[in-house]
Structure formats: structure tokens, C-alpha cells
Amino acid sequence: MDNKMPFWQYYYDKMGSWLDFAREIETEYRQCLFEGRDVVKYKPLVDLINTMPSAEEKDIMADAMYKTLQMTPLRSDFTYVEPSDLCGIKDARPEWRKQKVSLTEEEINGLIPKIKGAWYGRVCGCLLGKPVEGWRTGNIQKYAEAQDNWPLTRYLKKDEEKCRELGQWSGGTFIDTINGIAPSDDDTNYTVTAMKLIERYGKGFRPDDIAFEWLTNATIWAYCTAERVAYRNLIAGLKPPESAVYHNPYREYIGAQIRGDYFGYIAPGDPELAAEMAWRDASISHIKNGIYGEMFVAAALAWAAVCEDPVEVIRAGLGEVPQNSRFFHEVNDILELYLAGKPAEEASKMIASRYDEKIGFDWCYTVSNAMIVAAAVLWGKDYTDAVCWSVMQGFDTDCNGATVGSIWGMMYGAGSIPDEWTAPTGGKLRTDIKGYYEVSIDEMAENTIRHIKTK
Known part of the structure; x- marks a missing residue:
């Protein structure tokens, strides 16, 4: 720029x-x-x-x-099977997927530390990656090194001179510019939108209901890439799933993957339900691997609510997507690398060898970013290590920081997130969603507990 x-x-x-x-x-x-x-x-x-x-x-x-x-037909050597319809996806899942764990009302009420952890983890992880969104790894490193913050261990502060030196815009949302409240971002807008959706329709909502909420809760400027095209298509009269395809070159971008968190939050122990709700949401704007990304995140979060083993959490996510898809193969390669005892640096090399962050498509592609999310969750030693590692990889920094933070916070609870991450937000979040322009994060967590009990 x-x-x-x-x-x-x-x-x-x-x-x-x-x-x-x-x-x-x-x-x-x-x-x-x-x-x-x-x-x-x-x-x-x-x-x-x-x-x-x-x-x-x-x-x-x-x-x-x-x-x-x-x-144009598929190549004869393209052996992946990647349906976009829900029945086709379910038929293509691995046989070993996780089975539902039923919770009592007392157990649900006891989830509040995990739910708060997921909300704060998402907000703070997003806030870490937000000011350097769109930057390539080299510039992120140079900027952080100038603040004696590489490897990353804390938020980045505004440095106009360094931004000019690197040719980067200095008006981003650095931690010393937020004035005691987490700023609005599409990564958190969607979480609040999903909460509002469940409040109105319950868990039995349809894709058309989500489309209506999009059109009535925010302007087109609140949406990016695939979502913006889908918004335009909806206005033009196209309905899901057609709204996801027409003139939409971003149909496997990361947009759906950042929308699935709330569906995991409200389906603790039930990755299949979480993934199905995520499918209904994703089908508005995405196909194939773009859909799988949202289903994976929602299912992983649903399992993280009842499990503190990152390997099993990643497996729970993979269990809800087609086993012979590009998404499954790539993310499973990360999992296998971890199980083989390799260091996180090998995961970085694997991702960089398959996707080039300097190519806009690769930078915003669902699968490349899902690989980063999985690796950060698996190798992360604590919340700080996990979210910082994800942002240090480049690609879509605020999206990945948010998703990693959300999963980590759900696994280990709000107590696992140090105060230096949460304190700058003042426990508050701004959004672009009508009726929720400024919300209490704690109140959002309380609403989530109530929605877990909603049918």
C-alpha cells in the first residue's frame, strides 16, 4: 500500500x-x-x-x-472426493469420528470458565494479529524485532516510523490505540451474529435465516471476499447454495472458517451437531473445502468443551469432514507430523512448502490457514505460545490468532489466559452488528450458556 x-x-x-x-x-x-x-x-x-x-x-x-x-470437468488424476451437500459430507466422513457426550444441566453450568476462555481467547487472539493483517512474515518479524518482541510474546504497539520504513500502513489497530475496548472485526462480528441468530431461531435455523440476518444486521461493507460476493448475490435474489457460487472466486477462502466458533460453543460434546450448524452457515458463501473449514473449527470447539487433549480436539474436527478431501489430507499431515515427535519448525516448513503467503489466494485460502491453526493448537505450550506462533507464521494473522485463541481458551478455560492479554479490552467488545455495537464479553459468555440449553 x-x-x-x-x-x-x-x-x-x-x-x-x-x-x-x-x-x-x-x-x-x-x-x-x-x-x-x-x-x-x-x-x-x-x-x-x-x-x-x-x-x-x-x-x-x-x-x-x-x-x-x-x-470444465475434473482432471483424471484428481482423486479427491469433495461434496458440498450435507448428506454427501456425512457419508464421506471417517468411521472413527467422535460420538456425542451428553452433559447434565449442572455440567453445562460448570462450563462457564471454558466458555469465557473461548470468548476472551478469540477476542485477544484477533487483537494480536489484527494490526499486521495483510503483512508478510518478513515485515512482521522486522516490526516486532524493533520492539524487542520477536519471537512474539505480547501485543504490538504503534510505531509510525517503522511502518513507513517497511512500507506498511500505520493506522492499524495496535494495542496502544484501542482505548480500553476491543475493536470491531469480522472475526468477532460473526461470533456475535451467530449468537443473535440462535437467540432468534434456536439451533434449528436454516441457511435462509442466516442470509436474512446478514442482510438486516450489517451493511455490505462489514463483509469481505466470499461473504461480500454472497451478500451481493443474496440481494440479487440468489438463494443458498447458489449464492455461494455465482461470480465468487473466493468460495474456498477463509471466511467461513472464522464463522464457526459459536456453533461449537453451544454444542459442547456434540461435534456432529456443531458441524451441521456450521454447514448451514457456510453453505451461503462457500463450497467444498471452504465449508469444511467451518465444520472443522466448530466440531473441534465442541470437543474442546469436554476434552483438554489437543490431539483429540483436532481429531474431533477432522472427524466431521470428508476423509478424502484436500482439507483432511493437509491438516492430517500436520497432525501426523506432531505425532511423529517433530518440532513446530517442521510444521512451518511444511506449510511454506505447499502454500506461498505472497500469493493472495494462498494467503487467504482455507486449508493453508487451517494447517496453521492445527499446528498452533498442537505445539502450543500455553495460550501465549499458541496465539503468538500462529501470528508469526503470517498468512491471515487475525483470523488464525482468533481461532487458535478460541480453541485454546475453550480447552483450558479463562484462567489459562494471562491478564496482560485480557486487561486491555476492559472486558468489552465493539461490533458492527445492529443492536450489539458494544457488548460485555462476560455477558456474551452467559448468553452462550443459555443457548447451550436451547433446542
């Missing part, structure tokens, strides 16, 4: 590009490659469209290419 450019100008230019499909035709091509479609022969034409000036002709060409890519 050009530091001389006003941030609002950069922001709206970037946000607008997410709805301009022609500008993202290269992303669509890469998405089709990842889906296993035999599209390599179309690369020269994609490159040609990419170089065209923005005009009606480019839009027409991009739309024609979109239809062509969508109709």
Missing part, C-alpha cells in the same frame, strides 16, 4: 474489487485449479482478460470465461 494514499481511498478501492469479478479472473482460475478442474489450457486467455482495461468488454469476456471454467 502507498502510505501517501488516504486509507479510505485504498480501503474502498480494495473492497470494490471484491465485487468486480473481471478484476479477479486470475483468482477464479486458481480456484478452479485447486478444485481439480482441467483448466490449464485456458491460462493464456485468462492472462489476456486480466490485462484488458476495465470496461464492458472485459466484463463480458470474464463472464464467458467464468462459465467456461465452471463447465
